[in-house]
Amino acid sequence: MKGVIVEVGAQKTIVLFNNGKLGTIPTRSHFQVGAVVSHTKKSHISRWVSVAAAMLFVTGSVTAYAWPVGTVEVSESVALTYNCFKRVIGVSGCHGTTAPLNDALDVQHHSIETAYQRTLVHMDKTGALGDTVSIIVAQDSLAGASDMESKLLSLSGDVSNTLNQPFAVHTQVCTRAKYANMSEIQTSNELATPAAQLPFATSTTLPTQSNHQKCQHHAQQGHQ
Amino acid sequence: MLTDDIGALVQMAKQDNKALDALIDAYLPFIKDAIARITFKMQSQDDCLTIAMLAFAQSVRTYDPERGTFLAYARTVIASRLTDEARKEIRIHTPLVPLTTTIEEGDIQWETQSAIRAYQAQDEQCNLQYDIEALNIQFDAWGFDWQKLLKRCPKQDRSRRICHTVAKACLEQKELQAQMLLRRQLPMRDLSELSHVPIKTIEKYRVYIVAIILIKQGDYPYIHTFLPQFWGEEGSL
Numbered sequence: 001m002k003g004v005i006v007e008v009g010a011q012k013t014i015v016l017f018n019n020g021k022l023g024t025i026p027t028r029s030h031f032q033v034g035a036v037v038s039h040t041k042k043s044h045i046s047r048w049v050s051v052a053a054a055m056l057f058v059t060g061s062v063t064a065y066a067w068p069v070g071t072v073e074v075s076e077s078v079a080l081t082y083n084c085f086k087r088v089i090g091v092s093g094c095h096g097t098t099a100p101l102n103d104a105l106d107v108q109h110h111s112i113e114t115a116y117q118r119t120l121v122h123m124d125k126t127g128a129l130g131d132t133v134s135i136i137v138a139q140d141s142l143a144g145a146s147d148m149e150s151k152l153l154s155l156s157g158d159v160s161n162t163l164n165q166p167f168a169v170h171t172q173v174c175t176r177a178k179y180a181n182m183s184e185i186q187t188s189n190e191l192a193t194p195a196a197q198l199p200f201a202t203s204t205t206l207p208t209q210s211n212h213q214k215c216q217h218h219a220q221q222g223h224q
Numbered sequence: 225m226l227t228d229d230i231g232a233l234v235q236m237a238k239q240d241n242k243a244l245d246a247l248i249d250a251y252l253p254f255i256k257d258a259i260a261r262i263t264f265k266m267q268s269q270d271d272c273l274t275i276a277m278l279a280f281a282q283s284v285r286t287y288d289p290e291r292g293t294f295l296a297y298a299r300t301v302i303a304s305r306l307t308d309e310a311r312k313e314i315r316i317h318t319p320l321v322p323l324t325t326t327i328e329e330g331d332i333q334w335e336t337q338s339a340i341r342a343y344q345a346q347d348e349q350c351n352l353q354y355d356i357e358a359l360n361i362q363f364d365a366w367g368f369d370w371q372k373l374l375k376r377c378p379k380q381d382r383s384r385r386i387c388h389t390v391a392k393a394c395l396e397q398k399e400l401q402a403q404m405l406l407r408r409q410l411p412m413r414d415l416s417e418l419s420h421v422p423i424k425t426i427e428k429y430r431v432y433i434v435a436i437i438l439i440k441q442g443d444y445p446y447i448h449t450f451l452p453q454f455w456g457e458e459g460s461l
Contacts, residue, residue, distance in 0.1 A: 002271045004450050006356050007370040014370045018274040020384045020436075020452040022370070022377040034353030038271075038313075 005035045015039065065089070070139035070148065071179060072112060074119050075128070078105075082112045091115075116152055120159045129163075134170040138179030145173045230294050237284045241443035244284055248277055248445055252453060254295065255280055258302040270452065272306060277449035278348060279305035308341065348446070355447040362438050366408060368431050376431040386421055387429045388452065391436040393419040401441060410434055 003015035003023070008031050012024040015037060025039060065083055068090065073079045081090035088107050105122055107115035123129040135152055139145035149171050156169045174182075237244035248255075259272045283301040287294050363369055368376075378384045393415055394401055400411055400418075410430055416423045426433065439447055 001268065002274045002450075004352055004356075004447065014374055016447070016450050018270045018450050018452065019381065020388070021379070022374045024374065032349065032353070033356055034349040034351075036349070036352070 001039050003037050003039055005031055005033055005037060008033060070137065070145065071176065072116060072148070072152065073136040073138070073179075074116065075123065075133055075135075077128070078119055080107065080112060080115050080119070082115075086112050088112055088115045112148070113151060113155055116155055117159055120156070121163070124163050124165060129165065129167060132168045132170060134172070136172045136174065136179060136182075138174050138176045140176055142173060142175065145175075149173050231289055234284050234287055234294050238287075241445055244281060245443060245445040245448055247284065248280060248448065251280065251298075252277075254298075255302065258299045259306065262303045262306055271309075273453055274449050275305055275309050276302045278446070281351075281445055281449070282344060282348070352446045355444040358442070359439065359444060359447060362442065363435070366434060366438070368434075373431055373435055376429060378429055378432060383425075383429065384432075384452070386425060387433050387436060390415050390419045390421050390426055390429075390433050391440065394433075394437050395440055401437070404437070405441075 001017050001019065003017040005013055006016050006022075007014040009027060011027055013027045013031050015023055015025055017023060017039065023039075025037070031037075065085065065087070066089060067083055068081045069084045071079050071081045077093060079090075079092045080088050081092070083089050088110055091105060091107060105115070105118050107118050110118075120129060120133070123133075133156065135149070135156075137145045137149045137152065139148060153169060153171065156167075160166055233243065233247055237247045255276045256273070259269075259276050279302045280298055282305075283294075283298040286301075287297055291297065360369070363373070378387060394404065394411075397414075397418065400414055404411055410426070410433060412423050412426045412430070415421070415426055415433075436451065439451060
């Protein structure tokens with residue numbers, strides 16, 4: 001659309017377009033009154049497409065961030081749920097210890113590696129870090145879970161050196177579906193068994209390894 | 225008025241802007257016909273008409289009676305100008321840089337043509353500038369400026385058409401027009417009756433309607449080319 005510049009302002013220039021409309025365009029240094037300019041108007045469709053694309057991008061990003069892809073369970077007491085960016089999006093403890101755990105660890109939105117390190121350090125501080133640390137890495141893809149497992153093993157070595165306290169690490173890799181089944185069994189077992197010592201300073205308790213195994217055994221028998 | 229005394233009219237229009245304005249108005253169908261024969265896809269009809277009207281004004285200034293009839297000359301100027309504009313739009317993002325260093329006759333011709341085009345563009349800009357400066361004085365006398373006009377300008381194409389209808393009604397009634405210019409007041413009631421447009425609408429776009437009337441009735445042939453001519457409509461101004 002052609003137009004003639006009728007007034008040049010500091011920021012905006014007024015243009016009389018050949019459809020009879022007066023409009024403004026951003027002022028440029030070479031603009032003079034009487035100069036003929038061509039102006040291409042952006043169509044409404046392209047504007048809406050841009051807005052829709054931006055909204056889709058934002059929604060997609062938020063969804064991707066909030067979507068859990070894996071869980072790392074440390075010593076059957078704390079489960080760190082992470083997203084595809086390997087950021088912790090959820091911390092849950094057994095027996096309703098989630099809120100105290102969140103406050104104590106402060107790992108929300110940190111990388112899973114940092115969260116794991118902090119968990120081990122916290123366990124050491126509270127005296128819950130024994131000779132053995134058991135880790136369950138649950139992820140949809142087993143290959144990804146294996147990668148995470150090797151990372152955590154390497155980090156465990158670093159933490160052990162830093163804390164100057166040697167401990168053995170038992171790892172288990174599984175899919176998230178299998179992990180969900182295991183958790184259900186564990187929960188039903190915990191409701192039936194008496195409380196044991198919890199590594200974190202909370203009133204709730206955590207079942208021991210033997211209880212858990214026993215529970216699994218009972219559950220299998222029940223199914224049979 | 226058409227072809228009989230065209231030579232005399234062109235000579236008069238060379239000296240007088242009002243005559244030039246009248247000539248452009250009278251030959252608007254001819255200009256539209258010239259565009260219809262050579263319209264490029266990338267140019268909109270409004271753009272073509274603006275360019276063609278400016279080219280027509282240029283042809284009036286540069287016409288030499290010894291070299292043939294005016295209308296043939298004007299048609300050639302309009303066609304050349306439209307072709308130039310189309311080429312310019314194609315080349316706008318890919319400027320051609322000549323790689324040859326030797327000066328040949330073709331190069332000189334190209335440079336001359338470029339210089340002429342630059343001069344014509346500058347000349348056209350000067351003419352538009354004079355028109356705008358003169359209009360600014362008129363607007364000032366009526367108590368508004370381009371800023372106010374920008375705020376009161378109708379956004380919808382339909383509203384602008386209505387404003388042009390009202391302005392046309394005023395321009396067709398010479399007495400009403402004279403009365404308006406004398407009192408510096410838009411006779412809204414009379415215009416409403418003439419154009420069958422509600423007074424409220426006329427009141428809303430009063431400044432814009434006044435601006436159209438001032439441009440149309442005054443000696444502003446160049447700025448006039450930027451007012452919509454409502455392509456193919458009988459009621460065009």
